[in-house]
Amino acid sequence: MEEKGWEPRIVAFVCNWCTYAGADLAGTSRLEYRPEVRIIKLPCTGRIDPLFIIKAFEKGADGVLVSGCHPGDCHYTSGNYHARRRWIVFRELLKFAGIDLRRVHFSWVSASEALKWRDLINEVIETVRSAGPFEAYRRLNP
Ligand code: FES
Numbered sequence: 001m002e003e004k005g006w007e008p009r010i011v012a013f014v015c016n017w018c019t020y021a022g023a024d025l026a027g028t029s030r031l032e033y034r035p036e037v038r039i040i041k042l043p044c045t046g047r048i049d050p051l052f053i054i055k056a057f058e059k060g061a062d063g064v065l066v067s068g069c070h071p072g073d074c075h076y077t078s079g080n081y082h083a084r085r086r087w088i089v090f091r092e093l094l095k096f097a098g099i100d101l102r103r104v105h106f107s108w109v110s111a112s113e114a115l116k117w118r119d120l121i122n123e124v125i126e127t128v129r130s131a132g133p134f135e136a137y138r139r140l141n142p
């Protein structure tokens with residue numbers, strides 16, 4: 001159910017070395033993308049604990065994006081491979097828990113892919129918008 005005037009709140013957990021640099025390049029290149037995303041920078045996607053994603057939903061996010069270096073480009077060698085494996089299991093867990101998977105996204109964006117970042121953000125926002133506001137936690141904690 002979509003509320004009138006509602007805009008989805010997206011939390012993006014990104015690695016410092018690739019996706020954050022790509023998002024920064026989008027900014028310095030003055031590419032326009034939707035402002036509903038809040039970026040949280042971490043050293044590596046391998047550092048992103050699945051509980052961070054749950055916490056983001058608990059704190060009011062309607063959707064979450066995790067993005068880091070492309071396979072083979074992780075600055076810590078294999079952090080993104082660990083993240084990908086963890087993500088595959090965690091997605092299933094979220095589905096089992098009744099979370100609409102339109103709310104959770106995973107991507108690779110390199111430091112030079114500002115255009116990809118812009119397109120990804122706009123796409124994630126539209127997908128989360130189609131899922132409507134995430135109210136499961138709000139109903140539990142009014
Ligand atoms: Fe970017 Fe590991 S440093 S995913």
